[in-house]
Amino acid sequence: MDLKLQNKVIIVTGGARGIGKGIALVLAREGAIPVIVSRTESESIKTVTEIEAAGGTAFQVPANLTDPESCRTAVEAVVAQFGRIDGLVNNAGENDSVGLVDGTYESFMNSLHKNLVHYFLMAHYASPELIKAQGAILNISSKTADTGQGGTSGYAASNGGRNALTREWAVELLPHKVRVNAIVVAECWTPLYERWIQTVENPQEKLKSIEKHIPLGNRMTTTEEIANAAAFLLSPLSSHTTGQITYVDGGYVHLDRAI
Structure with a gap:
C-alpha cells in the first residue's frame, strides 16, 4: 500500500534507537525523509547511514531535548535544511523510576522535562510549519498512564500528560487541518x-x-509493529483520524490478561 508519504519531512525525536529508530526506518521505506532529533549523535549518524545504504533519505540534528533552546534550534535547523515540516513524532523519553516515596521534587520535575515538556516544546516550535503543510503530530505514549506500574510517578504523569495533550492539540489544530494522534506502547x-x-x-x-x-x-510487541501504525497515522490515508489514542500492545491494556 502506498501511504503517500513520498518526500514528506517528518521529525522523529529519539529516532536513533528503539521505537524511534523503528519509526524512522519505516518512514524512510515509505519514501519519507525522517529527521532524527536526538542527543546520541553517533547513533543518529548510524541510523541515517543505514537508511541511506538502503536507498532512502534521512537527516539528523543533535539536541538535548530537556533544554528549551535546544528544541527551538533543532526545529529551526530542520526548516533551514528542508524549508518545511510535514510531520512530528514525539517519542523521546525513558521510564526513569522516579517514585512517590523515594523521589524528590527535583527528580520529579526532571522526569517531566525528560518525558513531557519537550513534547510541548517541539510541537510549539514546529506548529507554524505543520499548519502550513496541514501536517500531522504523533505522540508516543505508554501503558503506565492507564495501568500504573509503581515507583514511576514522573513517567506515569508524563504519559498521562501526553495523552491529554494529544486530544487538546487535536482540538486546537482542527481549524488548521493538522491531525494529532497518539500510540500507546505496553511491552x-x-x-x-x-x-x-x-x-x-x-x-x-x-x-x-x-x-x-x-x-x-x-x-x-516489535518496534516495526509500532512503526507501521505510526506511518499510517502520519499518512494522508488516515486523513479523517484525529484525537485518537491507539493501543498497539497485543491487547495488554484492555483485554483480560487471564485469558
Missing part, C-alpha cells in the same frame, strides 16, 4: 528493554512471566 522489545531485563534476577524467567500476560500471541 515492546527494544535495546533499552533488553538492558533492563538483564538487571533483574533470572531475566529469562522474568521475560516469560511478562510475555504470558500479553494476550495476543504471548509475545512482546
Whole structure:
C-alpha cells in the first residue's frame, strides 16, 4: 500500500534507537525523509547511514531535548535544511523510576522535562510549519498512564500528560487541518528493554512471566509493529483520524490478561 508519504519531512525525536529508530526506518521505506532529533549523535549518524545504504533519505540534528533552546534550534535547523515540516513524532523519553516515596521534587520535575515538556516544546516550535503543510503530530505514549506500574510517578504523569495533550492539540489544530494522534506502547522489545531485563534476577524467567500476560500471541510487541501504525497515522490515508489514542500492545491494556 502506498501511504503517500513520498518526500514528506517528518521529525522523529529519539529516532536513533528503539521505537524511534523503528519509526524512522519505516518512514524512510515509505519514501519519507525522517529527521532524527536526538542527543546520541553517533547513533543518529548510524541510523541515517543505514537508511541511506538502503536507498532512502534521512537527516539528523543533535539536541538535548530537556533544554528549551535546544528544541527551538533543532526545529529551526530542520526548516533551514528542508524549508518545511510535514510531520512530528514525539517519542523521546525513558521510564526513569522516579517514585512517590523515594523521589524528590527535583527528580520529579526532571522526569517531566525528560518525558513531557519537550513534547510541548517541539510541537510549539514546529506548529507554524505543520499548519502550513496541514501536517500531522504523533505522540508516543505508554501503558503506565492507564495501568500504573509503581515507583514511576514522573513517567506515569508524563504519559498521562501526553495523552491529554494529544486530544487538546487535536482540538486546537482542527481549524488548521493538522491531525494529532497518539500510540500507546505496553511491552515492546527494544535495546533499552533488553538492558533492563538483564538487571533483574533470572531475566529469562522474568521475560516469560511478562510475555504470558500479553494476550495476543504471548509475545512482546516489535518496534516495526509500532512503526507501521505510526506511518499510517502520519499518512494522508488516515486523513479523517484525529484525537485518537491507539493501543498497539497485543491487547495488554484492555483485554483480560487471564485469558
